[in-house]
Amino acid sequence: MSATRGLLTVLIRGRRHGAWLLRAQGGGEARGASPTDDKVASAAIVRASEEPLGTGSDGAAKVQQRPSRACRPHPADASAWPGDGPEDLLTVKDLRVVNARSGRPLVKGVSFAVGRGETVALVGESGSGKSLTAKALMDLVPTGLSCSGSARLLDTDLITAGQRKLRRLRGSGVSLLLQDPFTMLNPLIRVRTVLGETLPASPAGTPRRSRAQVTEEIDRRLAEVGIAMAGAARAYPWELSGGMRQRVGLAAAIAKEPVLLIADEPTTALDATTQREVLRLLRRIQRSHGMGLLLITHDLQVAFAMSDRVLVISDGELVEQGEPQELIENPQTEYTKQLLAAELPLHHRRQELLSRGATAEVTEHSTVDPSERSSPATGDSAAEALTMPDSSALLRVRGLKKTFTPSHGREVWALQGIDMDLRHGRSVGVIGESGSGKTTLARCLLGLETPTSGTIEADSIRLDLPGPRSRQRSARARELIQCVFQDPYSSLNPSHRVGYILGEAIRLRTDGRVAAKEVKSEASRLLAQVGLPASLLDRRPPTLSGGQRQRIAVARALAMRPRVLVCDEPVAALDFSVQAQVLQVLRDVQTSGVSLLLITHDLTVARQMTDELVVLHRGEVVERGLTAEVIDHPQHEYTQRLIAAVPTGSPDWLAER
Amino acid sequence: MSLQFLAPKPSAGPRRIRSERPTALVLLSLCCLAALAMAALLGRRLAPTDPARQNLSESGLPPGSAHLLGTDSFGRDILSRVLVGARPALEGPCIVALCATAAAVVLGLLAGFRGGWIEAVIMRAADMVLALPALLVVIVTVGLFTGGYWLAVVMLIVLTAPSGTRVIRSAVLAQRTLPYIEAARTVGVTNRRLMFVHILPNISATVVASLLLDFVGSLIALSSLSFLGLGSPPGTPDWGKMLVENRGLLEQNPSAAVAPAVLLIVAAFSMTVLGDWAYSRLEEGKNVRD
Numbered sequence: 040m041s042a043t044r045g046l047l048t049v050l051i052r053g054r055r056h057g058a059w060l061l062r063a064q065g066g067g068e069a070r071g072a073s074p075t076d077d078k079v080a081s082a083a084i085v086r087a088s089e090e091p092l093g094t095g096s097d098g099a100a101k102v103q104q105r106p107s108r109a110c111r112p113h114p115a116d117a118s119a120w121p122g123d124g125p126e127d128l129l130t131v132k133d134l135r136v137v138n139a140r141s142g143r144p145l146v147k148g149v150s151f152a153v154g155r156g157e158t159v160a161l162v163g164e165s166g167s168g169k170s171l172t173a174k175a176l177m178d179l180v181p182t183g184l185s186c187s188g189s190a191r192l193l194d195t196d197l198i199t200a201g202q203r204k205l206r207r208l209r210g211s212g213v214s215l216l217l218q219d220p221f222t223m224l225n226p227l228i229r230v231r232t233v234l235g236e237t238l239p240a241s242p243a244g245t246p247r248r249s250r251a252q253v254t255e256e257i258d259r260r261l262a263e264v265g266i267a268m269a270g271a272a273r274a275y276p277w278e279l280s281g282g283m284r285q286r287v288g289l290a291a292a293i294a295k296e297p298v299l300l301i302a303d304e305p306t307t308a309l310d311a312t313t314q315r316e317v318l319r320l321l322r323r324i325q326r327s328h329g330m331g332l333l334l335i336t337h338d339l340q341v342a343f344a345m346s347d348r349v350l351v352i353s354d355g356e357l358v359e360q361g362e363p364q365e366l367i368e369n370p371q372t373e374y375t376k377q378l379l380a381a382e383l384p385l386h387h388r389r390q391e392l393l394s395r396g397a398t399a400e401v402t403e404h405s406t407v408d409p410s411e412r413s414s415p416a417t418g419d420s421a422a423e424a425l426t427m428p429d430s431s432a433l434l435r436v437r438g439l440k441k442t443f444t445p446s447h448g449r450e451v452w453a454l455q456g457i458d459m460d461l462r463h464g465r466s467v468g469v470i471g472e473s474g475s476g477k478t479t480l481a482r483c484l485l486g487l488e489t490p491t492s493g494t495i496e497a498d499s500i501r502l503d504l505p506g507p508r509s510r511q512r513s514a515r516a517r518e519l520i521q522c523v524f525q526d527p528y529s530s531l532n533p534s535h536r537v538g539y540i541l542g543e544a545i546r547l548r549t550d551g552r553v554a555a556k557e558v559k560s561e562a563s564r565l566l567a568q569v570g571l572p573a574s575l576l577d578r579r580p581p582t583l584s585g586g587q588r589q590r591i592a593v594a595r596a597l598a599m600r601p602r603v604l605v606c607d608e609p610v611a612a613l614d615f616s617v618q619a620q621v622l623q624v625l626r627d628v629q630t631s632g633v634s635l636l637l638i639t640h641d642l643t644v645a646r647q648m649t650d651e652l653v654v655l656h657r658g659e660v661v662e663r664g665l666t667a668e669v670i671d672h673p674q675h676e677y678t679q680r681l682i683a684a685v686p687t688g689s690p691d692w693l694a695e696r
Numbered sequence: 697m698s699l700q701f702l703a704p705k706p707s708a709g710p711r712r713i714r715s716e717r718p719t720a721l722v723l724l725s726l727c728c729l730a731a732l733a734m735a736a737l738l739g740r741r742l743a744p745t746d747p748a749r750q751n752l753s754e755s756g757l758p759p760g761s762a763h764l765l766g767t768d769s770f771g772r773d774i775l776s777r778v779l780v781g782a783r784p785a786l787e788g789p790c791i792v793a794l795c796a797t798a799a800a801v802v803l804g805l806l807a808g809f810r811g812g813w814i815e816a817v818i819m820r821a822a823d824m825v826l827a828l829p830a831l832l833v834v835i836v837t838v839g840l841f842t843g844g845y846w847l848a849v850v851m852l853i854v855l856t857a858p859s860g861t862r863v864i865r866s867a868v869l870a871q872r873t874l875p876y877i878e879a880a881r882t883v884g885v886t887n888r889r890l891m892f893v894h895i896l897p898n899i900s901a902t903v904v905a906s907l908l909l910d911f912v913g914s915l916i917a918l919s920s921l922s923f924l925g926l927g928s929p930p931g932t933p934d935w936g937k938m939l940v941e942n943r944g945l946l947e948q949n950p951s952a953a954v955a956p957a958v959l960l961i962v963a964a965f966s967m968t969v970l971g972d973w974a975y976s977r978l979e980e981g982k983n984v985r986d
Contacts, residue, residue: 485882517884530875534897544883592879599883 128331129153129176129213129299134188134198136171136180136355145184146171147355153299158325158332160342162378163352164614169335172352173301176333177215178205192299210237210295218304220284224276230287231257231272237294264290265320282313286320293324299331306341310472311640311684318345319693337614339382340686343367344693351375367688381615383622383643385670385685392623392647432460433634434484434520434603439493441479441658453479455658456493461603466635468649468666470642470681476658477638481607484636485522486513497603518548521601523625525608527588531580537591538562538576544598565594569624586617590624597628604628605636610644622648642685646670654678722973725966732963735782743776747933756948766949768942774952777933778959784928785919785935786963788849792914795853797907800860805891807861808868819865822858830855831917838926845928848921852914860906867899901978908971912964919960935960 129152136146146168153159163169175186176197190197195208217223224233234257241248248256257272264286276284285305292300305321306314322345325332336342342349343363350360351374359372370376383389441454454476461467469477482488484495486502495502497519524530531540541562545553553561563573569590580588589609596604606625610618625648629635637648645652645666652669654662654677662675673679686692718726735742744764751771759766765774807818834851841847871877872895880894896903921927922936930937935956942952 487878487881514884517882522879522882524875524879526875530879532876532880532894532898534900535894543880543885547884595879595883 127152128155128157129190129192129333131172131176131190132188134172134175134186134190136168136175136184136186139183139185145355146175148188149352149355149357151350151357151360153331153333155298155331156326156329157348158322158334158346160334160336160346160349161352162336162339162342162349164337164616166354167352168355169337169352170303173215173303173333173335176213176301177209179215211239211297213299213301214292214295214297216285216288216292216300216302216305219308220281220288221308223288224284226275226277228276229272230261230274230276230279233276233287233291234260234272234294237291239295260290260294261287263324265316266290280313281309282317285309285313285317289317289321289324293328293330296328297330299333300325301333301335303335304337305334307337311642312472312680314341315684315686315693321345322693338686339378339615340688340692343688344686344690351378363688378615381619383619383647385643385646385682388647388667392619392626433463433498434461434636435494435496436460436480436484437494437496439480439483439495440491441476441483441488442491452658454483454490457655457658457660459653459660459663461634461636463602464629464632464634465651466629466637466649468637468639468645468652469655470639470645470652471655472640472681474657475655477640477655478607479658480655481522481605481636481638484520484603484605486516517601518599519601520603520605521596521599523589523592523596523604523606523609526612527580527585527592528612530592531588531595533579533581536577536579537566537583540580540591540595541565541576541598544595548599561598562594565598566591568597568627569594570620584617585613586620589613589617589621593621593624593628597633601633603634603636605638607638608640609637611639611641618644642670642682654681718973721969725969728962728966729970732782732786732959732966735779736786737783739780739782743773743779745773745776747772747776747780748931749773756945756952758949759951765951765955768938768949768952769945774938774942774949774955777938778935778955781933781935781938781956782959784845784932785915785960788845788852788918789911789915791849792852792856792918793907793911796856796910796914797860797903799853799857800864800906801896801903803857803861804864805868805895808865809872809887809891809895815865818861822861825855825858826862828855831920834917834921835924835926838921844926845918848918848927849914852917856910856913860910863906864899864902867902868895871895871898901975904978905971905975908967908974912967912971915960915964915967 131152132150134146134149135144137144149168149172151159161169161172171180171184174180176190178197180186186198188198192208192213195204195212197205197208197213200208231254235253238248238253238256254272261267261271266283266286268283271279271283276287279287285308289305302321306317309317318341321332321334324330332346334342334345339349343366346363348360349363349366351358351366351372353374359366359370359375361371366375367379370379383392436457436459439454439457440452442450442452444450457476457480459467469480471477479488483490484502497516500515500519502516502520535543538559542558545558545561559576562576566573566575571587571590571594575583575587575591580591583591589612593604593609604625609625610621613621622644625635625637635648637645639645639648649666652663652666653660654669654675656675656677662669662673662678669678670682673682749772751767754763754767754771755769757763757767757771763773763775765778767773768777803818803822807815830852833855834848837851838844838848877890877894880890885894918927919934919936919939922934923940925937925940928934928937938956939953942949945952
């Protein structure tokens with residue numbers, strides 16, 4: 040997914056990511072030959088929008104083709120495609136992207152069409168080829184990859200057209216909105232310059248726009264994307280919030296009135312509430328401009344809410360497509376069914392996140408042996424809100440404050456007096472948007488930050504005292520609290536083998552008093568506990584998948600036999616299908632008697648994992664209580680807003696208020 | 697509902713190791729270095745004649761069957777001298793590179809990882825040393841104290857270490873903020889272990905590159921000193937010295953001056969190629985391969 044981060048290369052003069060542009064302009068040699076005729080003939084464009092609802096076909100076909108009249112085999116002659124509606128804006132046919140060096144296919148013959156004014160969502164997990172498909176359409180595939188097939192937009196084949204032709208088409212024909220608003224705008228170029236560069240040239244014969252006219256036009260365009268703030272045009276990108284930047288990106292993308300906008304994960308980097316606003320805006324603009332929109336996303340609910348048609352892509356192949364309602368009610372392929380099943384519900388707690396066989400890669404001793412744990416599970420013995428102050432709690436936080444004083448500028452209050460408790464064997468979720476202080480709270484608990492004031496007490500040990508902790512005290516603190524970090528790709532040392540990573544933690548816990556053999560057997564036991572085979576002990580993290588790495592991170596934390604496990608966005612960097620595995624492992628951990636403190640922005644994750652919730656807003660607790668209570672009957676306005684922002688998959692979710 | 701698909705697909709299993717075959721240039725460099733190392737270790741046994749045996753009746757002979765590379769003005773066999781000269785030519789640079797890099801690793805890790813006053817002291821000291829014109833300082837000191845070769849080696853260690861320290865410190869700074877360091881801290885890993893067990897393997901590419909570049913730098917520096925008549929005592933078969941001694945023979949036996957020059961160039965060039973290759977191998981190996 041990170042590969043999609045970049046810049047609006049196409050529109051903004053690529054100062055920062057100029058390499059992309061250069062490549063796009065000189066990349067002619069990377070284009071592969073056109074597909075052979077028989078491939079063309081066998082490729083099928085499936086346009087589900089024209090079809091009646093599928094009535095349950097066998098589902099064995101590779102590409103789920105709904106009723107047969109939808110399958111329109113292409114004649115070898117690409118110039119006239121029968122059945123091509125005049126409304127078809129973009130027709131992609133048998134698009135392939137191949138790694139030229141290894142010959143590995145990354146996109147394996149994708150065919151679809153986008154109509155005028157239609158929104159089509161391309162949904163898939165990371166590595167499924169969805170972003171590459173978009174890049175191929177924009178001629179932005181990284182060097183070393185070659186494209187073949189055809190993608191016709193307004194009589195131009197985007198795959199084989201020359202650079203000059205493509206250049207004319209960019210901006211006015213097709214344009215791209217990228218994922219990460221924080222890096223796609225050059226931080227040293229003012230908003231008005233960005234937008235000024237993207238304005239279409241004045242029609243021939245008319246005089247050049249005066250400075251005042253340009254300013255007026257820029258203001259009008261900013262207003263269109265909902266930026267009414269005075270002086271926004273003169274601001275630098277770094278002075279704006281993520282949502283504002285994404286709006287500026289959108290304004291630039293649509294400046295030349297493209298007929299097709301490709302949006303690559305446009306809201307993934309944004310907070311939930313901002314995501315909803317930006318999606319609303321995107322939909323409104325798409326409708327008012329009558330643009331075709333190809334929305335690339337990993338989020339099924341966003342896809343369902345936004346689009347007229349959803350294409351599901353997996354491993355470089357389209358597996359299914361259809362209208363959102365059809366897909367939700369009657370998914371035809373196993374893959375789509377499984378994707379839908381992996382979605383976590385907000386309004387009830389699933390008993391099992393996964394079937395047992397799927398959690399574990401080893402089936403023999405994969406479940407936790409309760410006797411290994413010193414403390415038994417308590418279950419849900421208490422009924423009332425337990426995060427309220429309670430003297431018997433395992434972890435007690437009182438009046439916790441933390442300020443950051445940057446070397447320039449005002450001091451920032453990250454936490455403004457937090458009180459909370461975590462009882463034995465319970466799990467508490469801390470939710471809030473970015474900047475609400477969730478992570479600072481976790482770091483204070485772990486001793487990675489020293490609080491400005493307030494106390495943190497765990498099992499009668501003070502964890503908050505500044506200065507170097509005494510050896511025993513920090514050793515005890517470590518055995519009390521352990522952590523699972525957000526990004527499994529950087530939280531494990533890439534140079535060390537898994538066995539070493541786990542062994543180090545075990546040796547540290549026991550002060551090196553155990554024999555190497557025992558360390559190894561305990562490490563394999565830990566792996567089994569998180570559902571991984573012992574054969575991984577000799578592997579290094581870079582050779583493992585994200586889900587495997589995160590489970591190893593859990594195993595490392597468990598090696599210290601902690602009583603509290605702090606999880607900071609443990610699944611935010613993982614795909615949906617993998618999320619469930621990791622969450623199930625964490626549930627098992629809680630069942631075995633470890634208290635969980637789960638920090639997340641994702642309410643569906645919090646619903647599945649926690650007994651109690653603490654809602655943080657700007658460093659303050661605005662609401663707390665049992666998870667079901669808080670989510671089903673939110674009291675505070677902020678909590679209500681958070682819950683409303685969870686994508687529901689229904690177009691009503693994006694309806695204008 | 698079965699969710700078996702959630703288990704990783706077989707194809708998504710271990711990423712295949714696609715080892716990059718070394719290019720012909722790298723292989724050639726490796727061969728050259730191996731040959732030079734052989735000469736350095738076994739020079740005396742490989743030499744056809746005693747490198748110090750003079751025979752004025754054979755002075756300045758061009759290459760021939762008796763003397764493959766001819767003789768110098770004292771009638772000494774050039775091939776033997778070149779072979780025996782490999783040891784002083786390579787031994788010093790090896791020691792300089794190893795010691796300077798070892799010092800740079802320790803100082804760079806301390807400065808980059810600990811920060812604060814430790815960093816300030818180390819880095820300002822490094823800046824001061826770097827401000828000195830290295831070769832000039834060595835020439836003056838070695839000239840003044842007539843300490844010869846080993847004094848030059850020690851001086852070079854002191855003068856080379858700071859640039860390595862800088863490079864390694866910046867590599868450490870890039871690693872220090874990564875979550876795996878914090879994760880290791882939360883399980884109670886000591887600072888020393890963090891530096892040498894956790895960070896060091898991740899900057900190995902930089903360390904190796906710095907090691908090889910230091911070698912090349914000091915190889916050239918030491919031969920320049922010999923060329924100037926400093927360093928190794930007169931009479932030793934030293935490549936730099938041979939260059940200057942046999943300049944006058946270019947008409948009669950050009951190989952007497954060209955052979956040591958070519959060997960110097962080959963040694964420096966092969967080491968640079970190898971350093972480049974090792975760096976890129978280690979960098980990608982860190983991220984993908986097992």
